[in-house]
Amino acid sequence: MLVSEATLVIGVDAMGGDYAPEAIIEGAIAAVTEGGGEFQVRLFGDEARIQTLLGDPASTKDISIVHAPDTIGMHESATAAVKTKRDASVVRMLESHRDGEVHGCVGAGNTGAMMAAATLILGRIAGIARPTIGTFFPSERGRVLVVDAGANVDSTPRHLVQFGVMGAVFVGMMLGIERPAVGLLSVGEEESKGNEAVVEAHRLMKNAPFRFVGNVEGRDILKGKADVVVCDGFIGNILLKFAESVPLFLKTKLRHAAGKGLWNRLAVGLASGTLRNIMREWDYQEHGGVPLLGVNGVAIIGHGRSTPKAVRNMIFKAREMIDRRVSEHIAASVRSFQTAAET
């Protein structure tokens, strides 16, 4: 199927994720149906399988397929696989993005492969040393972007500053916050507090092209003391997984409590619904995946367990990132920083 120049096309890896291709295709159909022709989805994967699952041609007129029969497993070495498996769905998808055939990408398969493919094929934005993944935490005031959320370990001070640049642009463009507050995650507010990398990053951030509000502590994330919280990906990943485990922990504890007496059981039953609503903010399905920031393009990385709803949300998030020209704004922000540093 040919797509006119003006139409927005979002590439989706039909073969990536625990419930692929069924859940992915279902999510894609939901997205284009809701989109009502405003954008199209191009599925990358095993054409015959996808065709069988697509069903009713009327509801899928905005979906096209690119045959890419190979897949990269969850435990394969990402970079090696991306370099050798030329027919892998994720590789073909990113190549299409590089060539301008699709305008953004969504994938819920091997996270490392999606990152490696995006970085190798799209290339890094000039001035960005390491692309990063940011993820939203809930806060008392709204939402907080924690960046890096696991893409990079052993980040240097310069990397940390760049995470701040990318996070500030992303939050600014996506949440419409004019000058988002960027905090540096540390173990105390004083600029002398932290490990070596953080102390040096603090110094560099004073001249960064974002509103730096200084160090923030672990307790400040949920308080919403900053719009963007910068940390090394080792910490970001541990924090994210810890936070995601809190709802289940509370549920288990509540269930225990419910065992003790009718009154408690009633209380717990009533509270569960309320708690569930609060916890929804921690739900990856609602988030619609996380963006890989710092590459020349739009790449949304989904959870391995992405459901149709999550896929639908990822497609809409990709579309929004394309519309708001997040990558272009990151490039401009980094450029201004470099120019300032050189003068």
Add this chain to the structure above:
Amino acid sequence: MLVSEATLVIGVDAMGGDYAPEAIIEGAIAAVTEGGGEFQVRLFGDEARIQTLLGDPASTKDISIVHAPDTIGMHESATAAVKTKRDASVVRMLESHRDGEVHGCVGAGNTGAMMAAATLILGRIAGIARPTIGTFFPSERGRVLVVDAGANVDSTPRHLVQFGVMGAVFVGMMLGIERPAVGLLSVGEEESKGNEAVVEAHRLMKNAPFRFVGNVEGRDILKGKADVVVCDGFIGNILLKFAESVPLFLKTKLRHAAGKGLWNRLAVGLASGTLRNIMREWDYQEHGGVPLLGVNGVAIIGHGRSTPKAVRNMIFKAREMIDRRVSEHIAASVRSFQTAAET
């Protein structure tokens, strides 16, 4: 007041903490009253002030005072202050411990000063490079010790292994777990996952004198996948403060929810009590302070906001650590490790 050789004496810094000396003295009185002569408390601080606050001599016959008029403020440089302020209560207390006049120490003042005084005055256990602070997190199965919880940043692989040694002994002796499971906090289960220090620590831990269960992730802490979770103090501190902020976050969110309709208000009201009970496990007052492990002695460090109840609990925890000879067992465990490594 003279104390017979056989009597257990616990030193308490009467001047340390936001509510000192009142809350400290009240906690000390509660402890000795409950102890019924089984141990004594020696208060270090301004003798006249303490005397005035002690009140009824009958209820304080197991409390003695050492006049130590100086204090170290919350924002003073810890090591410098410990070296120069010879009459600071925390310095005099640790010197008494070194000299065998008291058998364990409790302090809720400047954490850095307590750590520095304990390390400088008591000395490190032979073979321990850096003393560490461990703190308990609640888990689905009971409790998990996260070590280091903030005493050390930029820990080397060898430091991390030693945190594991100390944590395993502490949990083994204090919770009565025979061979506690020690996990290394990382971003994936595979031994190749993590930052440089963690990957190397994983290798070293295979030969450590504790039951090493491999890497654990952020989500495994509350699940109770290990009894001891080892990490650098930068991460431990951030995790601890994040976890401590969860109850308040939920309370705020629940209050918001309660605003919307009578039914919700009822549910929230009923749930609050149940939640409060669950959250109690995160309450520093209940913990009774955290131990500084790896020094030649017993030092319990309290929260700055320690209440009488927290002080009472710290005194009992110090007593338990003395009874169970935690320091001696750490020394033996490190020795066996070194011997094994050398042969």
